[in-house]
Amino acid sequence: MENWFSAHIIAWYKLNKRDLPWRNTKNPYFIWLSEIILQQTQVNQGLSYYYKFLKNYPTLKHLAQANIDSVLKDWQGLGYYSRARNLHFTANTILKEFNGVFPNNYIQIKKLKGIGDYTAAAIASFAYNLPHAVVDGNVYRVLSRVFGIKTPIDSTVGKKKFKDLADSLLDKKQNAIYNQAIMEFGSQYCKPKNPDCFNCPLNFKCIAFAKNKVKTLPVKEKSIKIKTRFFYYFVVKHKNEIAYFKRNKKDIWEGLHEFYLIEKNKNCNEEILFTELPFKAYQINEQSNTIKHVLSHQHLYCKFYLLKLSNKPKNLNWIKIENIQKIAWPRVIDKYINTCLINKFN
Numbered sequence: 001m002e003n004w005f006s007a008h009i010i011a012w013y014k015l016n017k018r019d020l021p022w023r024n025t026k027n028p029y030f031i032w033l034s035e036i037i038l039q040q041t042q043v044n045q046g047l048s049y050y051y052k053f054l055k056n057y058p059t060l061k062h063l064a065q066a067n068i069d070s071v072l073k074d075w076q077g078l079g080y081y082s083r084a085r086n087l088h089f090t091a092n093t094i095l096k097e098f099n100g101v102f103p104n105n106y107i108q109i110k111k112l113k114g115i116g117d118y119t120a121a122a123i124a125s126f127a128y129n130l131p132h133a134v135v136d137g138n139v140y141r142v143l144s145r146v147f148g149i150k151t152p153i154d155s156t157v158g159k160k161k162f163k164d165l166a167d168s169l170l171d172k173k174q175n176a177i178y179n180q181a182i183m184e185f186g187s188q189y190c191k192p193k194n195p196d197c198f199n200c201p202l203n204f205k206c207i208a209f210a211k212n213k214v215k216t217l218p219v220k221e222k223s224i225k226i227k228t229r230f231f232y233y234f235v236v237k238h239k240n241e242i243a244y245f246k247r248n249k250k251d252i253w254e255g256l257h258e259f260y261l262i263e264k265n266k267n268c269n270e271e272i273l274f275t276e277l278p279f280k281a282y283q284i285n286e287q288s289n290t291i292k293h294v295l296s297h298q299h300l301y302c303k304f305y306l307l308k309l310s311n312k313p314k315n316l317n318w319i320k321i322e323n324i325q326k327i328a329w330p331r332v333i334d335k336y337i338n339t340c341l342i343n344k345f346n
Contacts (some may be wrong), residue, residue, distance in 0.1 A: 004205065005146070006171040006178050012201050013181030016188065018043075021050065027319060028102035028127035029060045035119050036087050040080045040296075043187075049078055052295065061100050064091035072255050072328040079295070079331070085116025085255060117163075125175045133166035134179045135159075138186025143169075144218035145190060150208025152221035206341070224297055231302045232273055232274050233333070234260040235341060236316070237285070238309045242324060242341075243316040251328045259304070281310040288340065293332040304336050 017023070020043065022034035035054055037046040052074055057063035063071070063210075068088050075084035090112045103109050104127075110120035123134035140153045143165055151158040170176040188200075189195060197209045208214045236243035236259065243260060247253050262268075262276055278329060288304040312318070319327070324337060 005169050005202075006174075006181075009185055009203055010171065010174060010178055012189070013177065013184055017180070017184055020047075020187070022126075025295055026127050028104070028123055030054070030104065032115075032119075032123050033087070033137060035122050036083050036114065037078070039083060039119070041078055043173045046078075060091050060094060060102065063088065064095040064100075068255065073326070076256075076328045076334060081253060081256060083114065087281045088312075089113050089224070090115070102127070105130050107131060112165040114326075122179065125179045129176050131169040131170060131172045131175050133163070134183060134255060135163055135166045136183060136186075138183045138190075139166060140218050141192065142182055142186045142190045145208035146202055146206045148211065148213065148217070150217070150219055153218045154220050154222050158219075227298045228265075229298060229300050230264040230267055231300055231334075232262045232264065232268065232280075233258065233302060233304045233307045234262070234277065235304055236260055236279060236309060238318070240321050241318040242321060242328070243313075244319050244324075246319065252298065256328050256330050258305055258330065258333055279307065279309060279313070282307040283310075284308075287339075288336065291332060291336075300332065302332050304340070306341070 020034075022031055025031065034046075034050055034201075037049050037053070041049075054069075056074055057066055066088070068085065071084050072081060075081060078084075079263065093112060094100060102123075102283065103112070106120050106124040109115060109123050110117065115123070118134055118136050121134045124130040124132045125134065140162055143149065143162055144153065149159050149161065149165075150160075153159070153162060168181075169178075171182045189200065197203055197206070197214055200206065200209070205211045208217050244257050245260065246257055247255065260277075263274060264273075285306040285308050287306070289304045290302075291301055293300040321342065324342075329337065
């Protein structure tokens with residue numbers, strides 16, 4: 001079916017592909033690592049993290065045996081930290097259950113934590129050239145436009161429809177290169193906004209182009225609901241040490257560190273806020289402006305208060321200021337540390 005499609009996509013790819021390191025290997029560990037990093041990250045940002053992880057964890061065994069805090073620290077700044085936790089967990093699973101050898105079939109790969117349909121198909125085809133079509137955001141966009149599909153991509157019917165179409169288009173003699181080609185085409189040419197349709201090598205068959213529907217495809221039936229949260233951080237200082245806490249609840253930034261936090265669902269009056277503090281005999285050294293931190297489904301409004309304590313409570317975890325950058329923090333806190341806090345100790 002539609003052999004013209006794979007032929008044109010592959011021909012375009014051979015002339016226009018980017019030279020990326022994970023495309024020059026069949027090592028499933030390297031490919032898996034790149035796919036996890038790039039799940040929610042642009043290539044230009046993810047590339048430096050890819051090299052960092054290969055330097056610090058050159059093999060799957062190195063990653064499995066690493067401390068999770070070190071892995072999270074190396075992941076700092078990429079966001080979606082569950083990816084890093086799953087990466088570490090799955091490395092341990094492969095080490096224990098597969099003797100450190102990455103599984104070489106789609107079903108076993110897909111059973112691993114943090115690996116879904118797309119990632120399993122990518123690893124299976126790129127590492128082992130197995131006939132499994134990838135379907136990611138780029139693929140949805142290309143297929144919906146070229147074939148004029150209005151079925152929502154986030155519906156059960158839509159997911160099956162696009163998966164069946166993707167499988168039917170797969171060039172089974174060139175599984176890996178076809179999958180790379182359609183993803184690259186969606187990323188670099190058939191872009192979400194302002195694609196160059198007039199010079200597109202597929203425009204002679206593209207239904208969206210013919211019907212002027214490029215801007216309306218693909219279709220999603222669900223809109224993202226944005227949650228608003230207010231984070232009030234109290235940076236508790238005693239001499240050259242800062243109190244810190246580890247986020248262990250199932251929420252954003254699980255496993256990362258933070259300062260003493262009071263969270264509210266609306267902007268809070270400071271007089272009320274300070275009555276909730278458990279600290280005694282403190283002095284407010286400084287307070288920051290409110291910082292808006294945007295996540296995919298959440299908008300956080302963060303404010304920092306630097307408190308100087310007369311006495312050092314023993315029930316808190318303390319870290320010396322010279323070691324504060326050795327542990328993993330959420331990006332918004334890390335920025336505060338680097339731009340504001342460290343200067344207070346210099």
